[in-house]
Amino acid sequence: MATLKQVAAHAEVSVQTVSNALNAPHRLRPDTLERVNRSIELLNYRPNRNARSLRTSAVELIGYCVPSWPNQTHLVMDQFLHALCAAAETSGRHILLFTAPAAVDGMPTYDDLHARRLVDGFVLSQTETHDPRHGWLKDRQIPFVSFGRVWKETTQPGPWVDVDGAAGSAMAVQHLHETGRRRIAFLGWPQSSGLGEDRLAGWRDRCTELGLPTGGLVVRCAEDTIDEGARATAQLIDSGQPPDGIVALSDILALGALRQLGDRGLTAGADVGVTGFDDSPRASVVSPGLTSLRQPMEQIATELIAILTGTRNDVPSERLLLPELVIRGSSAPG
Amino acid sequence: MATLKQVAAHAEVSVQTVSNALNAPHRLRPDTLERVNRSIELLNYRPNRNARSLRTSAVELIGYCVPSWPNQTHLVMDQFLHALCAAAETSGRHILLFTAPAAVDGMPTYDDLHARRLVDGFVLSQTETHDPRHGWLKDRQIPFVSFGRVWKETTQPGPWVDVDGAAGSAMAVQHLHETGRRRIAFLGWPQSSGLGEDRLAGWRDRCTELGLPTGGLVVRCAEDTIDEGARATAQLIDSGQPPDGIVALSDILALGALRQLGDRGLTAGADVGVTGFDDSPRASVVSPGLTSLRQPMEQIATELIAILTGTRNDVPSERLLLPELVIRGSSAPG
DNA sequence: ACGGATGTTTTGAACGTTAAAAACATCCGC
DNA sequence: GCGGATGTTTTTAACGTTCAAAACATCCGT
Numbered sequence: 001m002a003t004l005k006q007v008a009a010h011a012e013v014s015v016q017t018v019s020n021a022l023n024a025p026h027r028l029r030p031d032t033l034e035r036v037n038r039s040i041e042l043l044n045y046r047p048n049r050n051a052r053s054l055r056t057s058a059v060e061l062i063g064y065c066v067p068s069w070p071n072q073t074h075l076v077m078d079q080f081l082h083a084l085c086a087a088a089e090t091s092g093r094h095i096l097l098f099t100a101p102a103a104v105d106g107m108p109t110y111d112d113l114h115a116r117r118l119v120d121g122f123v124l125s126q127t128e129t130h131d132p133r134h135g136w137l138k139d140r141q142i143p144f145v146s147f148g149r150v151w152k153e154t155t156q157p158g159p160w161v162d163v164d165g166a167a168g169s170a171m172a173v174q175h176l177h178e179t180g181r182r183r184i185a186f187l188g189w190p191q192s193s194g195l196g197e198d199r200l201a202g203w204r205d206r207c208t209e210l211g212l213p214t215g216g217l218v219v220r221c222a223e224d225t226i227d228e229g230a231r232a233t234a235q236l237i238d239s240g241q242p243p244d245g246i247v248a249l250s251d252i253l254a255l256g257a258l259r260q261l262g263d264r265g266l267t268a269g270a271d272v273g274v275t276g277f278d279d280s281p282r283a284s285v286v287s288p289g290l291t292s293l294r295q296p297m298e299q300i301a302t303e304l305i306a307i308l309t310g311t312r313n314d315v316p317s318e319r320l321l322l323p324e325l326v327i328r329g330s331s332a333p334g
Numbered sequence: 335m336a337t338l339k340q341v342a343a344h345a346e347v348s349v350q351t352v353s354n355a356l357n358a359p360h361r362l363r364p365d366t367l368e369r370v371n372r373s374i375e376l377l378n379y380r381p382n383r384n385a386r387s388l389r390t391s392a393v394e395l396i397g398y399c400v401p402s403w404p405n406q407t408h409l410v411m412d413q414f415l416h417a418l419c420a421a422a423e424t425s426g427r428h429i430l431l432f433t434a435p436a437a438v439d440g441m442p443t444y445d446d447l448h449a450r451r452l453v454d455g456f457v458l459s460q461t462e463t464h465d466p467r468h469g470w471l472k473d474r475q476i477p478f479v480s481f482g483r484v485w486k487e488t489t490q491p492g493p494w495v496d497v498d499g500a501a502g503s504a505m506a507v508q509h510l511h512e513t514g515r516r517r518i519a520f521l522g523w524p525q526s527s528g529l530g531e532d533r534l535a536g537w538r539d540r541c542t543e544l545g546l547p548t549g550g551l552v553v554r555c556a557e558d559t560i561d562e563g564a565r566a567t568a569q570l571i572d573s574g575q576p577p578d579g580i581v582a583l584s585d586i587l588a589l590g591a592l593r594q595l596g597d598r599g600l601t602a603g604a605d606v607g608v609t610g611f612d613d614s615p616r617a618s619v620v621s622p623g624l625t626s627l628r629q630p631m632e633q634i635a636t637e638l639i640a641i642l643t644g645t646r647n648d649v650p651s652e653r654l655l656l657p658e659l660v661i662r663g664s665s666a667p668g
Numbered sequence: 669a670c671g672g673a674t675g676t677t678t679t680g681a682a683c684g685t686t687a688a689a690a691a692c693a694t695c696c697g698c
Numbered sequence: 699g700c701g702g703a704t705g706t707t708t709t710t711a712a713c714g715t716t717c718a719a720a721a722c723a724t725c726c727g728t
Binding site for chain 2: 683684685686687
Binding site: 001044046047048049050051053054059061064066067078081082085086089094095096097098099112115116117118 | 335378380381382383384385387388393395398400401412415416419420423428429430431432433446449450451452
């Protein structure tokens with residue numbers, strides 16, 4: 001593989017002139033630039049990333065910890081990973097994947113990757129309540145950006161991009177209200193989940209705004225499973241005041257709701273409107289199709305990379321993005 | 335962050351002596367080594383990967399193309415990705431993720447990553463019939479190893495690690511035979527799938543060895559879905575000579591079989607023994623639990639890295655690994 | 669014709685490691 | 699005491715870019 005030196009010899013210029021042809025072509029006389037570019041092409045020159053990184057101290061790699069639940073697929077993370085890679089590449093960078101223990105036990109790994117100049121910074125995701133990684137990185141001035149806020153912190157310890165769960169739930173309530181529902185339930189998670197409480201707040205606020213009841217219409221599920229979604233829905237149906245709409249905090253819980261409605265001889269859509277969150281592939285193939293809130297993965301990834309690389313001066317360090325409500329049969333009126 | 339130079343000054347030795355302390359400590363007098371190590375620790379020295387890579391021409395990064403189906407989770411690939419990262423780290427390397435168009439359209443991306451010294455080589459996966467990547471990389475002497483063989487090629491174009499699907503199907507047949515089944519069916523894929531034909535061959539060969547019938551007992555499914563598995567099972571049940579055992583080529587098809595059996599008032603296990611492949615999380619939580627063939631992900635990843643890095647002279651360039659049959663209720667006799 | 673300004677190209681050094689050769693120190697047999 | 703062998707440490711250069719300064723060429727006003 002040719003080096004700058006070889007290209008320079010071929011074009012009968014200095015190494016610096018070849019470097020200028022690549023990085024500052026305006027410095028060169030047009031005929032010199034043409035000759036150098038021809039040599040670059042003829043010799044199939046490719047810049048050596050190591051040499052450049054050594055001189056500039058920028059490696060153009062972004063560290064991302066491989067999702068820590070190998071026993072469980074995580075659709076949102078799969079889509080996110082692909083979008084993140086593509087966004088990084090668009091900016092001339094790549095993603096370096098690594099494993100690390102959970103919480104602070106993993107911080108030495110992050111520290112080491114940065115100290116050895118293996119990465120310039122990190123993208124964090126799967127943020128947990130009181131997640132310690134953010135503060136740890138901020139304290140050490142190691143660049144990072146987070147997909148998701150650190151829940152239940154008074155101030156965020158660093159830049160983030162997130163999807164507005166509350167707004168999403170509100171959109172779902174609004175939509176169900178527009179299809180005629182007047183008693184809309186919410187299937188959520190335990191109170192310890194900040195994300196769950198955020199989405200619940202969106203449901204509650206919009207119901208209140210629309211004058212809809214909220215009492216006795218929230219069921220928190222211990223786990224994010226179809227069975228729990230089914231159980232919670234059964235509980236609502238058997239409550240004596242069954243809902244005519246259900247906003248589920250996730251597609252998984254929503255699928256459980258669909259199953260339970262089917263078991264009770266009720267029709268999703270016609271009898272009870274159902275919505276989920278994340279717009280997983282099953283949302284479209286289940287019958288009826290599940291109305292769901294879709295997270296804008298490509299936009300999320302693009303914003304994360306823009307914040308981390310500081311390539312756009314207009315980028316604020318916090319970005320809350322709106323999900324998109326994808327309307328399907330599960331919320332269509334009768 | 336301290337450099338070798340700063341550590342050397344602190345320890346009152348040359349840069350080379352510090353480098354020797356790290357890489358060839360046997361060259362140093364014990365008291366010199368101790369003094370240098372103390373300086374390394376005091377100054378929290380971390381080697382700069384770029385500098386080392388520039389001098390040695392080895393970047394210690396392995397390129398892996400992010401799975402190309404963002405609309406569909408792929409459990410096996412999720413587990414694989416985690417195992418691959420961990421195995422790479424164990425060898426002092428990391429995974430660089432990238433995106434690329436499918437088939438030969440993606441080859442310029444591979445070429446560029448290698449030419450620019452962003453990676454030392456590649457791990458390929460999701461191999462397809464007549465997959466062109468392998469031959470392309472081999473022709474250009476770009477190091478790689480493949481998780482999965484290139485089906486329907488007379489010779490493999492490069493090193494690979496794979497799971498022996500045929501042996502897996504044979505194990506499943508053997509197991510069902512041992513639980514008393516004598517008419518074992520196979521749910522497979524279209525004939526164009528090399529992997530499917532391989533697994534089918536294992537089923538057929540073992541049935542023949544055991545003197546079991548094979549005629550009219552194979553149903554090929556157009557797609558890997560629960561519905562297709564259910565449809566295929568219905569076809570077998572309605573055939574006039576229903577099977578008492580079913581080996582499914584994947585867990586998804588097996589779940590379809592379980593559903594169809596339930597719909598027909600038949601009990602998986604007691605009435606019809608069912609097995610799947612891949613041991614997905616649902617295999618254990620479905621009722622009854624699904625007997626399934628589990629791929630040894632950590633071993634696969636470890637072998638891939640060993641072949642690619644050439645770190646063990648005894649490693650052959652082709653490794654066929656056995657899956658593990660995880661026995662659950664779906665194959666338990668009545 | 670000359671000096672200052674501007675355009676274009678070259679020169680020298682730096683980044684931080686590793687590899688190889690050289691230098692220095694020590695030991696031992698003759 | 700000396701020369702050869704071995705142990706230990708230092709010296710020198712290399713890897714391939716980028717950065718900054720210097721040199722050279724050209725232009726224009728006086």
